[in-house]
Amino acid sequence: MPGYAERVKVFGIYIQGDPIGVVVTTGGIRRVIEFRAVTKRFEDGTIAVDELDLTVEAGTITVFVGPSGCGKTTSLRMVNRMIDPTSGTILVDGKDVLTVDPPTLRRGIGYVIQQAGLFPHRTVLDNIATVPLLSGWDKRKARTRAAELLEIVGLDANFGKRYPAQLSGGQQQRVGVARALAADPPVLLMDEPFSAVDPVVREDLQNELLRLQAELDKTIVFVTHDIDEALKLGERVAVFQTGGHLAQYARPTELLAAPANDFVASFVGRDRGYRTLTFLHADVPVHPVTTAKLGERVTVTDWTLVVDETNRPKGWLSGVDGEVEVAEKDLISGGSLYDGSTLRGALDAALSSPSALGVVVDDVGAVTGVVKADDVIQALAKARAAGEVPK
Amino acid sequence: MTWIFENWERFWEVTEVHLRLSVVPVLIGFVLAIPLGWWASRSQTARAILFPFANILFTIPSIALIVITPVLLGVKILDEINVIVPLAVYTLALMIRSVADALSAVPGNVVAAANAMGFRPLRRFLTVDFPLALPVTIAGLRVATMSNISMVSVGALVGLGGYGQLFTEGYQTDHTEKVLAGLIGTVVLAVLADGLLLLIGRLLTPWARAGR
Numbered sequence: 001m002p003g004y005a006e007r008v009k010v011f012g013i014y015i016q017g018d019p020i021g022v023v024v025t026t027g028g029i030r031r032v033i034e035f036r037a038v039t040k041r042f043e044d045g046t047i048a049v050d051e052l053d054l055t056v057e058a059g060t061i062t063v064f065v066g067p068s069g070c071g072k073t074t075s076l077r078m079v080n081r082m083i084d085p086t087s088g089t090i091l092v093d094g095k096d097v098l099t100v101d102p103p104t105l106r107r108g109i110g111y112v113i114q115q116a117g118l119f120p121h122r123t124v125l126d127n128i129a130t131v132p133l134l135s136g137w138d139k140r141k142a143r144t145r146a147a148e149l150l151e152i153v154g155l156d157a158n159f160g161k162r163y164p165a166q167l168s169g170g171q172q173q174r175v176g177v178a179r180a181l182a183a184d185p186p187v188l189l190m191d192e193p194f195s196a197v198d199p200v201v202r203e204d205l206q207n208e209l210l211r212l213q214a215e216l217d218k219t220i221v222f223v224t225h226d227i228d229e230a231l232k233l234g235e236r237v238a239v240f241q242t243g244g245h246l247a248q249y250a251r252p253t254e255l256l257a258a259p260a261n262d263f264v265a266s267f268v269g270r271d272r273g274y275r276t277l278t279f280l281h282a283d284v285p286v287h288p289v290t291t292a293k294l295g296e297r298v299t300v301t302d303w304t305l306v307v308d309e310t311n312r313p314k315g316w317l318s319g320v321d322g323e324v325e326v327a328e329k330d331l332i333s334g335g336s337l338y339d340g341s342t343l344r345g346a347l348d349a350a351l352s353s354p355s356a357l358g359v360v361v362d363d364v365g366a367v368t369g370v371v372k373a374d375d376v377i378q379a380l381a382k383a384r385a386a387g388e389v390p391k
Numbered sequence: 392m393t394w395i396f397e398n399w400e401r402f403w404e405v406t407e408v409h410l411r412l413s414v415v416p417v418l419i420g421f422v423l424a425i426p427l428g429w430w431a432s433r434s435q436t437a438r439a440i441l442f443p444f445a446n447i448l449f450t451i452p453s454i455a456l457i458v459i460t461p462v463l464l465g466v467k468i469l470d471e472i473n474v475i476v477p478l479a480v481y482t483l484a485l486m487i488r489s490v491a492d493a494l495s496a497v498p499g500n501v502v503a504a505a506n507a508m509g510f511r512p513l514r515r516f517l518t519v520d521f522p523l524a525l526p527v528t529i530a531g532l533r534v535a536t537m538s539n540i541s542m543v544s545v546g547a548l549v550g551l552g553g554y555g556q557l558f559t560e561g562y563q564t565d566h567t568e569k570v571l572a573g574l575i576g577t578v579v580l581a582v583l584a585d586g587l588l589l590l591i592g593r594l595l596t597p598w599a600r601a602g603r
Contacts, residue, residue: 080507082503082506082507102509103509103510103511104509105509106506106507106508106509107508107509111504111507111508113500113503113504113507114500115500116500116504117498117500117501117503117504118501118504119501119504119505119519119523120498120501120523120598121522121523121596121598121599122598130508131508131509134508134509134510134514135509162601163597163598163601165598165601166601179508189507
C-alpha cells in the first residue's frame with residue numbers, strides 16, 4: 001500500500017495543515033479509525049449505538065450493514081463529528097476526533113451522501129472543488145484538480161460546466177464521489193451512496209468504486225442496508241443489529257460460512273450457501289461441446305451449441321430429427337456465460353442453460369467448452385476440504 | 392394621457408417620490424427579514440412567536456399605521472418616515488415568512504453535505520443556504536414590492552407625495568385625467584419593478600432553470 005510520500009507523488013496534492021488522517025504505523029498494523037466503547041444515546045432516550053468497539057483498518061473498504069435503526073449511520077457520522085458520541089472515544093490515526101474542531105476535521109475526511117447531495121446552484125466543477133476552496137486553495141488550482149477528478153470518476157470534461165440537475169442520478173453520484181476525493185483525504189465516509197439509483201447503475205457505481213479503490217488505497221467506511229452490496233464491496237463487513245449492537249465483524253466469506261448468531265444468519269439470507277460461491281475461484285473441469293455454425297448442415301443427436309463466425313455462442317439446438325440446416329429460428333436462447341471468474345458464475349451458467357451445460361467463454365467471448373453443475377458442487381466440496389471455506 | 396405630457400415635470404416629481412417611498416421600505420423590510428426569517432427557519436419557538444406577530448402586523452389597516460407612526464416615533468406628520476416605517480413593517484411581515492419558507496425548503500441532504508464538507512455556519516449561510524433560497528425569496532419580494540407600490544398612495548391622505556397626490560387632487564377638483572395619470576403611473580411602475588426583479592432573479596439563479 002502506498003504511504004504518504006507516494007500518495008503525494010500520485011496526486012501531487014495532499015490535504016494541507018492538520019495532519020489528521022495521515023496513515024501512521026502503530027505496532028505493525030496501521031489503524032485508521034478506532035471506535036472505543038462508543039455509545040450514542042439520543043435525547044429521547046433511544047440508544048442508537050451501544051458500546052461499539054471496532055477498528056477500521058487502513059486501506060480497506062469496511063462496510064457497516066444492518067436494518068434501519070441499527071446505528072450504522074450514526075456510527076459513521078460520529079467519525080466526522082456530524083454526531084458526537086454520548087460516551088467513548090473515536091480515534092482517527094490515534095487522534096481523538098473530539099479534540100479537533102469539526103469543520104477542520106471534516107475537510108480532512110471525504111464524505112459521500114445519499115442521492116449525492118450536490119449543490120444545485122453550483123456547476124459540477126465548482127461542486128467538486130468545494131473542499132479545496134474551503135481549505136484555501138487558489139481558485140485556478142482547485143479547478144484544475146476538479147477537472148482531474150472528473151476524469152478519474154469517468155465523466156467527460158464537458159460535464160464540468162453543467163449544473164447537477166442536468167445530470168442523471170448515477171452521474172450525480174459520480175460527481176459526489178469526485179467531490180469527496182477532491183482534497184485527497186485518506187479517509188472516505190460513504191453514507192448509503194448508491195441506494196437511490198437503479199440496479200444497473202448501482203452495479204456500475206460499485207464496480208467503479210472497486211476500481212478506484214484499487215488505485216487510491218483509501219480507508220473507506222461504507223454504510224448500506226443491502227447485504228449484497230456489503231458482501232460485494234466490503235473487505236471487512238460489520239453487521240449491526242437493532243439497538244446499536246455490533247453483531248459480527250468479519251470478512252464476507254466468514255460471515256457467509258459462520259454467522260455469529262441467528263440475527264446475522266437471517267440477515268445474510270437464505271441463499272448464503274450460493275453466495276459463498278462468489279468468493280471461490282477453484283478450477284472446474286471444462287468439457288468439450290459439439291458446436292455448429294449457422295447455415296451448416298448437421299445431424300443433431302444431442303444438445304448442440306450454435307456459434308457465429310468468431311466462435312461466439314448464439315444459442316442451442318435440440319430436438320430436430322435427422323440432418324438439418326442450422327437456422328436462426330430453431331435456436332433456443334442460452335443462459336448466462338461463464339468467464340472463468342468465480343464458482344458462482346460457473347454454477348449459474350450451468351443452472352440457467354437449457355441444456356444444463358454452462359457455456360464457458362474466453363476473454364474475447366469465444367466458446368472454450370462447457371461446465372456441469374455437479375462439477376461445481378464437487379469443486380466446492382474440495383475447497384471446503386482444503387479449508388478455503390472458513391468454518 | 393395628455394395630462395401626463397402637459398405636466399411632465401410634475402408627473403416626474405411625484406413618480407420619483409412614489410418610487411422612493413415604495414423601494415426604500417422594501418429594502419429595509421427585506422434586510423430585517425433575513426435574520427428573522429433565518430431564525431424562524433431554525434427554531435419552532437421563533438416560528439410560534441414571529442408568524443402570528445407578522446400576521447397581526449399585516450392586518451393593521453395602512454391608514455391607521457400611517458397615522459399612529461408619528462405619535463410612536465415622535466416625528467412630524469409630514470415626514471416621509473411616516474410612510475417608510477409602516478411600509479417597511481408590512482414588507483417585514485410578508486418577508487419573514489418568505490425567507491423562512493425559502494430557507495426551510497433547502498434540501499436536507501444538501502445542507503448535510505455542506506456541513507460534512509466542512510463549511511462553517513456563516514459561510515454556509517452566505518454561499519449555500521441563501522443562494523438556494525433566492526428563487527422563493529425573490530418571489531416574495533415581488534409580492535411585497537407590488538403591494539408597497541400600491542399602498543404608497545395612502546400616504547397622500549396625510550399629505551405625503553407620490554401618485555396618491557394625483558388621486559386626492561383629481562378627486563377634489565373633479566379632474567379625471569389627473570386620477571387616470573396616477574393610475575397609469577402606478578401600474579407602469581408596478582410592471583417595471585416586477586420585470587426588474589424577475590430579471591435580477593434570473594441573473595442570480597441561472598441554475599434554477601437548468602432542469603433536464
